[in-house]
Amino acid sequence: MRANKEDNKSYWKTESIGGDCMFTVGRLAQPDTIEEAYRILMEERDAAILGGCAFLRMGSRKIGTAIDLTHLDLKAVREHEDWMEIGAMTTLRMIETDPAINNRFDGLLAEAVKPVIGVQFRSIVTVGATVFSKYGFSDLIPALLALETEVELAHGGRMALETFLNRPFEKDILVRLWIRKDERRAACRSFRNSASDFPILTVAVSLLAGQGRIVIGARPSKAEIALKASRELSNLDANCPRIEEIASIAADEMSFGTNMRGSAEYRRELCKVLVKQAVAEVAACK
Secondary structure: OEEEEOOOOOOEEEEOOOOOOEEEEEEEEOOOOHHHHHHHHHHOOOEEEEOOOOOHHHOOEEEEEEEEOHHHOOOOEEEOOOEEEEEOOOEHHHHHHOHHHHOOHHHHHHHHHOOOOOHHHHOOOEHHHHHHHOOOOOOHHHHHHHOOEEEEEOOOEEEEHHHHHHOOOOOOOEEEEEEEOOOOEEEEEEEOOOOOOOOOEEEEEEEEOOEEEEEEEOOOOOOEEOHHHHHHHHOOOOOOOOHHHHHHHHHHHOOOOOEOOEOHHHHHHHHHHHHHHHHHHHOOOO
């Protein structure tokens, strides 16, 4: 990547060497408070929040005012008594390597992001940009949805991740994620055509005190909780005789689409396999 400023233009240009993709920025704002960042975002129609810029570099876009959040101390993982706080500028690589995250939920979050393309990519992609964009192909969102996760928005306040994902898009800034610290067992699965590709399907499963949650992502639309299958998981006994039935219920209740990576029918069959594997791991079934 290279950045340059042409003598006859007021826009900074960032472009891919050897390619046609680029994004241009007219003004870079680096606010010192989240309130200032939100004010700029709302007052300037062509303003946009910068995350890791991974996907900006893959397309072409002209941004009037780019808002950089690096001065807001949002690149951190902090532990509180009952909650784990993850700042919006925390990268997927930090999620993968942070000891506090790895020591909870059977390492679910770290395992979820490990397959994402490569270390260099995971070192720039941010949690805030991923969740706020509600990417259907995200490996992280299904894992977060399998836990008791809340999002904190600059204007919208704090709410359950599921509520946020189902809301229509509104101009705002995702500031932090909050994950309740409990003894939840969890596991995830994903399937790709190749190691560097986006997933064809992702699955995350959790179980806490007899309360189960099964999440299906990359359908290819955004991740959702399979409610019927989750209720059946909650009733699963120690002998685990109904895992295949639970997997079939999950596949039947979810909607799937077709894209260049796989057909709806293929995703439905794949769902049965991945759910069965994840449920077996969480419930410690043989």
